Amino acid sequence: MRDASHRRRHVIREIVRVIVPTRASLFITCLNDTLFPQTGRAVVTLLERLGLAVDFPREQTCCGQMHFNTGYAQEAIGLVRRFVEAFADAELIVSPSASCVAMVRDAYPQLARRSGDPALVAAVDRLLPRVLELTELLIDTLGVQDVGAHFPHRVAYHPTCHSLRALRLGERPLTLLRAVGGIDLVPLPGAEQCCGFGGTFAVKNADTSVAMLSDKMRAVLDTGAEVIAAADNSCLMQIGGGLQRQRAGVRAMHVAEILASD
Amino acid sequence: MTPSEHPSFPVAARTALADTQLRHNLAHATHSIRDKRAAVVAELPDWEQLREAGRGLKERVMRHLDDHLLEFEAAVTAAGGTVHWARDGEACNRIVADIVAAQGVDEVVKVKSLTTEETELNQALARRGIRAWETDLAQLIIQLADDQPSHVLVPAIHKNRTQIRDLFRARLPDAPADLTDDPERLVQVARAHLRRLFLEAKVGISGANFGIAETGTVCVVESEGNGRMCTTLPEVLISVMGIEKVVPAWQDLEVFLALLPRSSTAERMNPYTSLWTGVCDGDGPREFHLVLLDNGRTNVLADQVGRQALYCIRCSACLNVCPVYERTGGHAYDSVYPGPIGAILTPLLSDLRDHRSLPYASSLCGACYEVCPVKINIPEVLVHLRDRVTSEPPPDRHGARGRVDPERLAMQAVARVFASRRAYESAQRAARRGQGPFVRNGSVRQLPGPLGAWTSARDLPPVAPQSFRDWWRSTHPENG
Numbered sequence: 001m002r003d004a005s006h007r008r009r010h011v012i013r014e015i016v017r018v019i020v021p022t023r024a025s026l027f028i029t030c031l032n033d034t035l036f037p038q039t040g041r042a043v044v045t046l047l048e049r050l051g052l053a054v055d056f057p058r059e060q061t062c063c064g065q066m067h068f069n070t071g072y073a074q075e076a077i078g079l080v081r082r083f084v085e086a087f088a089d090a091e092l093i094v095s096p097s098a099s100c101v102a103m104v105r106d107a108y109p110q111l112a113r114r115s116g117d118p119a120l121v122a123a124v125d126r127l128l129p130r131v132l133e134l135t136e137l138l139i140d141t142l143g144v145q146d147v148g149a150h151f152p153h154r155v156a157y158h159p160t161c162h163s164l165r166a167l168r169l170g171e172r173p174l175t176l177l178r179a180v181g182g183i184d185l186v187p188l189p190g191a192e193q194c195c196g197f198g199g200t201f202a203v204k205n206a207d208t209s210v211a212m213l214s215d216k217m218r219a220v221l222d223t224g225a226e227v228i229a230a231a232d233n234s235c236l237m238q239i240g241g242g243l244q245r246q247r248a249g250v251r252a253m254h255v256a257e258i259l260a261s262d
Numbered sequence: 263m264t265p266s267e268h269p270s271f272p273v274a275a276r277t278a279l280a281d282t283q284l285r286h287n288l289a290h291a292t293h294s295i296r297d298k299r300a301a302v303v304a305e306l307p308d309w310e311q312l313r314e315a316g317r318g319l320k321e322r323v324m325r326h327l328d329d330h331l332l333e334f335e336a337a338v339t340a341a342g343g344t345v346h347w348a349r350d351g352e353a354c355n356r357i358v359a360d361i362v363a364a365q366g367v368d369e370v371v372k373v374k375s376l377t378t379e380e381t382e383l384n385q386a387l388a389r390r391g392i393r394a395w396e397t398d399l400a401q402l403i404i405q406l407a408d409d410q411p412s413h414v415l416v417p418a419i420h421k422n423r424t425q426i427r428d429l430f431r432a433r434l435p436d437a438p439a440d441l442t443d444d445p446e447r448l449v450q451v452a453r454a455h456l457r458r459l460f461l462e463a464k465v466g467i468s469g470a471n472f473g474i475a476e477t478g479t480v481c482v483v484e485s486e487g488n489g490r491m492c493t494t495l496p497e498v499l500i501s502v503m504g505i506e507k508v509v510p511a512w513q514d515l516e517v518f519l520a521l522l523p524r525s526s527t528a529e530r531m532n533p534y535t536s537l538w539t540g541v542c543d544g545d546g547p548r549e550f551h552l553v554l555l556d557n558g559r560t561n562v563l564a565d566q567v568g569r570q571a572l573y574c575i576r577c578s579a580c581l582n583v584c585p586v587y588e589r590t591g592g593h594a595y596d597s598v599y600p601g602p603i604g605a606i607l608t609p610l611l612s613d614l615r616d617h618r619s620l621p622y623a624s625s626l627c628g629a630c631y632e633v634c635p636v637k638i639n640i641p642e643v644l645v646h647l648r649d650r651v652t653s654e655p656p657p658d659r660h661g662a663r664g665r666v667d668p669e670r671l672a673m674q675a676v677a678r679v680f681a682s683r684r685a686y687e688s689a690q691r692a693a694r695r696g697q698g699p700f701v702r703n704g705s706v707r708q709l710p711g712p713l714g715a716w717t718s719a720r721d722l723p724p725v726a727p728q729s730f731r732d733w734w735r736s737t738h739p740e741n742g
Contacts, residue, residue, distance in 0.1 A: 028730050028731070030680070030686070032730060033690075033729050033730040033731055034690055034693070034725055034726065034729055035722075035723045035724075035725065035726060036723065036726070037726045037728060037729055037730035037733055038726075039730075040730035040733070040734075041730065041733060044734075055738075055741050056731070056734045056738070056741065058683065058731065059683050061679075061680040061681075061682075061683060061686045062680040062686075064680075066676075067673060067676075067677055068645065069626060069645055069648070070648060070652070070673065071621075071645070071647075071648030071649045071650075071651055071652035072649070072652055072670075072673045072674075072677070073649045075673060075674060075677035076677075078677060078681055079677065079680055079681070082680070082681060161625070161626070161627040161628055161629075162628075165627070165628035165629070165631070165632055166628060192629075193585055194585045194625050194627035194629070196585070196625060197625065198624070198625025198626055198627065199625075199626070200622075201622065201624065201625045201626070202625075202715075202716060202720075203712055203713065203715045203716055204272065204619075204622050204715075205271065205272050205275065205586075205622065205623060206272070206715035206716070206718060206719070207272065207275060207276055207279050208272070208275050208279065208586055208589055208590055208623075209625070210718075210719040210720075211279050211285075211589045212585050212586075212589060212625070213719070213720070237722070237723065238720065240721075240723075241716075241720030241721045241722055241723075242719065242720050244705060244720075244721040245707075245719060245720055245721045
């Protein structure tokens with residue numbers, strides 16, 4: 001009997017070894033690299049715990065989202081080229097930012113076409129299927145839901161606009177959070193509403209951005225959560241920055257940091 | 263118009279953002295329409311296919327717009343109508359005023375029409391001594407208040423019923439002194455006022471939701487029945503239609519009449535759909551004039567990315583879901599087309615240089631694209647217009663072009679930093695060293711320059727003592 005279960009385990013492990021990717025290249029994003037390195041450390045901890053070999057292509061900088069969205073497509077094209085070259089050898093590219101992944105997925109093809117360089121168009125075509133947002137990698141590719149995390153706190157989850165409407169992450173982050181030990185996951189009223197970040201919108205239209213933020217903060221505070229979580233630190237910079245300014249006593253945390261807790 | 267006559271969106275928005283009554287009215291109204299729309303849309307299992315069909319039809323119409331318009335003109339003429347072509351708003355207004363003047367009347371009744379708002383027809387008629395009465399309840403409210411519409415569909419969305427009660431008491435001679443803010447009483451007063459106008463008016467003016475090329479039929483969709491009164495009772499009917507409103511065949515209405523009411527008023531079917539073809543002996547107006555209006559539409563058609571703005575069927579679903587519109591209201595957009603669709607349509611129809619801030623009046627959250635019944639990718643057009651804005655330097659204070667734009671210089675400098683790993687890593691180090699004076703208790707609370715707009719209400723995390731890449735190098739030396 002013990003022999004049979006041993007053989008079964010051996011075969012299953014072998015199957016998993018050959019069908020599940022074993023390596024992932026991390027696209028950290030410039031914002032996380034510079035302002036939120038703890039998110040990057042959490043992603044590495046999490047993926048290595050799940051048995052993946054992580055590498056970090058050092059030539060990477062920024063995906064060009066800010067330039068593209070603010071109307072500087074020409075400048076963004078240079079960054080598309082850079083991204084494609086930095087990750088040319090990557091088997092699989094994972095990033096803990098829904099908006100940067102959406103940038104690559106939605107804007108890179110049109111920027112490549114606009115560059116008039118057929119080689120860049122082809123390189124982007126080859127790149128796209130290999131770029132995954134973190135929760136896509138966990139749920140779809142690795143097939144895990146319970147990553148073995150423990151986080152005994154009350155958490156509200158904000159599905160950022162790019163998670164929700166560009167990448168259509170749907171339930172993925174929530175599925176992962178629900179499986180976290182000890183977590184008290186509470187629903188966020190009006191969750192699908194934008195927090196008001198919007199990149200340079202937060203500065204160019206600061207008053208409107210802050211009006212949107214104050215409604216989001218009210219929703220967060222109403223839940224009594226200690227932590228507001230999301231799959232993108234840019235939106236968390238807005239929500240967390242507002243909460244911090246008010247000394248509200250609520251922490252903003254990337255989903256990866258919760259999933260890496262034990 | 264010189265650029266200075268249009269306040270920038272961020273400046274114009276401040277008034278609305280500070281008006282607590284307006285914020286409350288808008289939040290209440292948009293959320294309630296938004297929820298109702300979501301419910302009636304969810305009833306249709308083939309909603310996504312309907313949207314695809316709507317977009318597909320509009321795409322094809324635009325590719326052959328010239329043919330459809332000529333076919334439409336021929337059919338209207340054959341049915342006894344007269345077709346006029348107007349290159350711009352001024353021409354349109356002149357045509358309409360001449361027709362009214364020829365009737366020797368000084369009063370006309372109007373169906374709510376965005377197109378005639380766009381051309382400022384009422385003001386043009388007033389200059390010729392003609393009083394145009396709006397007969398849509400909300401549009402009447404706006405007219406009585408000497409206000410501007412703030413919503414495509416519910417122009418008085420920024421007013422609540424108490425404000426309307428006060429307005430009726432002040433401006434409608436037949437309003438009783440004890441009028442309450444009970445919606446039913448308010449409507450009764452408006453009805454009594456409008457009934458007299460319907461029975462007396464010799465000329466009616468309408469817009470058009472659709473023009474059917476194969477038969478020359480014009481279609482107006484409405485909720486209150488005032489439109490039907492205006493299009494049937496007067497002896498002369500004038501309809502002003504944007505050239506993009508033509509559809510090839512009756513069958514196309516099958517798609518649009520399913521998409522429009524659910525998206526706009528959250529109704530399965532709108533109460534009144536009026537369709538008429540030319541004139542008919544002994545029934546309805548004996549004279550029918552159709553004005554086909556360009557007014558910048560051919561320029562929109564020429565813009566490969568922006569062209570999709572012409573697919574708009576004026577449902578206003580994008581306004582109702584927009585988090586920016588919900589808080590600023592329509593007036594900040596400084597146009598008859600507010601909200602997300604206005605942010606693209608206004609600069610496309612007129613001059614982008616006069617509306618440089620409108621494409622930026624969005625957080626690109628994508629809620630508008632998700633609800634648009636004809637799948638106009640509004641965020642895509644916004645970004646496209648932003649690109650057009652930056653490719654032309656902003657005017658200086660005296661209106662002269664060609665100034666060097668500090669934002670452009672900053673963006674180019676940042677792009678150069680991102681273009682090289684070494685430059686990027688040294689910029690990280692420099693920021694870490696230089697941020698000292700701005701960091702208090704682990705937070706950046708006050709920044710100079712444009713970034714001060716961020717710290718006006720939000721803290722910012724400081725540049726981390728150890729960037730991720732430095733941590734990586736120290737922990738994964740084999741893969742650094």
